[in-house]
Amino acid sequence: YGILRSDWSSDVCSSDLSYISSLTGVADPSYFALTKDQRYLYAVSENGTDSRVNAFAFNDTTGGLQFLNSIASGGSDPCYITISPKQNYIVTADYSGGSLSVYDLKNDGYLGQLMQYLVFKGKGKNKQRQESSHLHMASFSPDEKYLYATDLGADKIYKFDVHEGDSVLLTTGTPPAFDVEPGSGPRHFTWNSNGSNLYLLNELSGTINIYENRNNILHLKQTAVSDSLLAQGSADIHISPNGKFLYASNRLKGDGIAIFKILRDGTIEKIGYQPTGAHPRNFIICPNGNFLLVACKDVNEIQVYKIDSQSGLLTDINRPISIQMPVCLKFANVSKTK
Secondary structure (H helix, E strand, O other), rough: OEEEEEEOOOHHHHHOHHHEEEEEOOEEEEEEEOOOOOOEEEEEEEHHHOOOOEEEEEOOOOOEEEEEEEEEEEOOOOOEEEOOOOOOOOEEEEOOOEEEEEEEOOOOOOOEEEEEEEEOOOOOOOOOOOOOOEEEEEEEEOOOEEEEEEOOOOOOEEEEEOOOOOOOOEEEEEEEEEEEEEOEEEEEEEEOOOOOEEEEEOOOEEEEEEEEEOOOOOEEEEEEEEOOOOOOOOOOEEEEOOOOEEEEEEOOOOOOOEEEEEEEOOOOEEEEEEOOOOOOOEEEEEEOOOEEEEEEHHHHEEEEEEEEEOOEEEEEEOOOOEOOOOOOOOOOOOOOOO
């Protein structure tokens, strides 16, 4: 893990970039999440049957990380981790395990025990990529009442009711799942600000599904193309803070970011494509909406792009950040120290 500082409100953000801290000794970290109060960070180690979940204390004055504890993962190869709304649990999506794992959190930030382990049995029409269930993302709805999870292997979005004060966190929702077009491979999704629309990126088909959320039921309203090369490597998806633009990363062929305008009815219109370095598995948009940073894993760089607030298009500022195999980016507020 590497912690870097920059003034991202500036038009010359990377000129102020400075190294703060790093932490080693965690095998194959692939995704992490930071608590709302920035006191703790939780990360998965994606390492087959030896995968683990790790807890750290985060010092938002110095930017340092302190290792707390680590426990064995409930399922193999967890690739996503999220923190419950009241910060009492964490949930991981376990890719090879085809499962969701729920762990309780202690008041001091330490990981407790595995509280729920939900295994899914499914497959899709892509015999190479969909031979079994592959959970890829789990995230709480904006109203915090539900958890949605994608199954890349079975072409489903699972829905769960959330009971944070009860003995179990998750129970089967109504309906328990939403079907995605066969062979799509649902991967990551994002909500608009009020939760009325969900935008789902499909890894295998390279499409984006837009769902209208009516009375907590998802209704498909549009399917748009993100990856026109059919490389089966679409990866990450985010909406700009002003709610006007949608961005999606594609890998394996023509690596880059597809750019869409969000129309008044929530549907999208493709307006551009920004080539990037190889393997943009993850990217993030600055909280102020000025910059988009791309973790280009295979070229060992975080590439920085200026966002045009009017057009939504991206401009490479040509100040890449060198870092070994970046795969996950998050922003935190760190006090400026002497």
